[in-house]
Amino acid sequence: MLELKNLPDEHILKKFADRYEDADIQKVLRFLTLLHVATDLSNGLDRYLGSHALLQGRWWVLILLMREDEGISTPSSLAEKAGVSRATMTGLLDGLQRDKLVTRMVAPKDRRQTLIKLTGKGQAKLDEVMPDYYRRVKQLMAVLTEEEGQALQKVLLKLSQHAEIFD
Amino acid sequence: MLELKNLPDEHILKKFADRYEDADIQKVLRFLTLLHVATDLSNGLDRYLGSHALLQGRWWVLILLMREDEGISTPSSLAEKAGVSRATMTGLLDGLQRDKLVTRMVAPKDRRQTLIKLTGKGQAKLDEVMPDYYRRVKQLMAVLTEEEGQALQKVLLKLSQHAEIFD
DNA sequence: TGCAAATAGTTAGGTAGCTAACTATAGTGA
DNA sequence: TCACTATAGTTAGCTACCTAACTATTTGCA
Incomplete structure (x- = not known):
């Protein structure tokens, strides 16, 4: 899963929403945040496990x-x-x-x-x-x-x- | 990230909690559920994107x-x-x-x-x-x-x- | 009974991630 | 100025995931 260091700010999401009408900015942000946070935690877990080979x-x-x-x-x-x-x-x-x-x-x-x-x-x-x-x-x-x-x-x-x- | 098809049931978590005293069953379940659901959604997204190469x-x-x-x-x-x-x-x-x-x-x-x-x-x-x-x-x-x-x-x-x- | 279908595991080849080491170029300071 | 350091990108070699194809064995049914 991609880590997405920078979630889009609302300005950029609006640019996309203008081109793609069906975009719901709040819902997209929540969805990406879920993937992003879970990936962060997963990577953290891997770092811990990695310290034990x-x-x-x-x-x-x-x-x-x-x-x-x-x-x-x-x-x-x-x-x-x-x-x-x-x-x-x-x-x-x-x-x-x-x-x-x-x-x-x-x-x-x-x-x-x-x-x-x-x-x-x-x-x-x-x-x-x-x-x-x-x-x-x-x-x-x-x-x-x-x-x-x-x-x-x-x-x-x-x-x-x-x-x-x-x- | 590992998908964890079968989250541990509380019986198994208890077995682990007996051996490892610091385990907090509810919190571990919530943590694993977060990783699990995010992985499912990420895989779903990949399936959709995969249909467009x-x-x-x-x-x-x-x-x-x-x-x-x-x-x-x-x-x-x-x-x-x-x-x-x-x-x-x-x-x-x-x-x-x-x-x-x-x-x-x-x-x-x-x-x-x-x-x-x-x-x-x-x-x-x-x-x-x-x-x-x-x-x-x-x-x-x-x-x-x-x-x-x-x-x-x-x-x-x-x-x-x-x-x-x-x- | 004997052959086809199902199942268990591995191999081959692809994507996506990592770190470490390498090359080329640019910047910097004595 | 010129050597050192920093930066940009790639390569090599690792893990972990996938599907498809393969081998060996077992099962099931005609």
């Missing part, structure tokens, strides 16, 4: 594995839960395996499958990263009042139900 | 050029305004130039610089894409009441002022 993709795979009893899953299941293609998951697992944070094993029941297991080193990496991650998220979201936090959640869910407007 | 990065460069009088800028300036590295901008401009949506010219004043100009074909591409983009954004944001829209904007700006919490 992780990035969001790999970090999320470790979390999905920790959610499982035994810390075992399959590439397909992980891809579906992370919302990425199986091809992308292959690449993420290659990196995690190289760093010995997960292992690949052949599944005895179905020889098409590969079982992915969180290693001790992988669990240790999560134990290193998660406490501070939770502290920072708590600190960030605490800048909102409880009412604001609830309102944000409600409004976001409402928008997410209409993301297919772009299809 | 554009993606967010290239589309945004065209918009930045149209903001300029004469439709002229430089790679450095575009990179700064788009919030990407100059290396990334080189790649975006390579693609746009290949599709003849922009042209590169040597700057007469400073021979280190390259001037980037929006072509007629580039402006035509914007004229093809923007009206429907504005219609769809208007339609999407109209699912919120005016009060909800204002509250969203306010809360997002508040959060963006604390994105450095991850540093």
Whole structure:
């Protein structure tokens, strides 16, 4: 996602609105602000994870594995839960395996499958990263009042139900 | 950004909260929902732009050029305004130039610089894409009441002022 | 039973992002 | 003036995403 350092000021938006009649300046600003702020926060999260030699993709795979009893899953299941293609998951697992944070094993029941297991080193990496991650998220979201936090959640869910407007 | 198809349910978050004491379940859910919904909307926007042989990065460069009088800028300036590295901008401009949506010219004043100009074909591409983009954004944001829209904007700006919490 | 369809995973090739290192040019100060 | 520093842009090599095409295996049904 593009970061959009400079959101358009209202003057520029008006120039566009003159050429493109359907533009609703306030609504466009809100839409771009949502993408912009989320990208900022996502980049911030990546900076934090990067300081522990992780990035969001790999970090999320470790979390999905920790959610499982035994810390075992399959590439397909992980891809579906992370919302990425199986091809992308292959690449993420290659990196995690190289760093010995997960292992690949052949599944005895179905020889098409590969079982992915969180290693001790992988669990240790999560134990290193998660406490501070939770502290920072708590600190960030605490800048909102409880009412604001609830309102944000409600409004976001409402928008997410209409993301297919772009299809 | 990772899409997080399945946000954690409260049961799983509790398992994590037991191991990592500082976790605040509600706040983490709100944070992840923000990233998740913004990613969904960003992907939707990319699907729409993709149907016109554009993606967010290239589309945004065209918009930045149209903001300029004469439709002229430089790679450095575009990179700064788009919030990407100059290396990334080189790649975006390579693609746009290949599709003849922009042209590169040597700057007469400073021979280190390259001037980037929006072509007629580039402006035509914007004229093809923007009206429907504005219609769809208007339609999407109209699912919120005016009060909800204002509250969203306010809360997002508040959060963006604390994105450095991850540093 | 045996072959077609479905599924699991990988590979190949594309876009979009990054940092670090490089070249060319411009500016500056002893 | 001339060497140092700063700036503009590109290249190289990395991560992470995609789709399409491929291999191996399993499933299902005629």
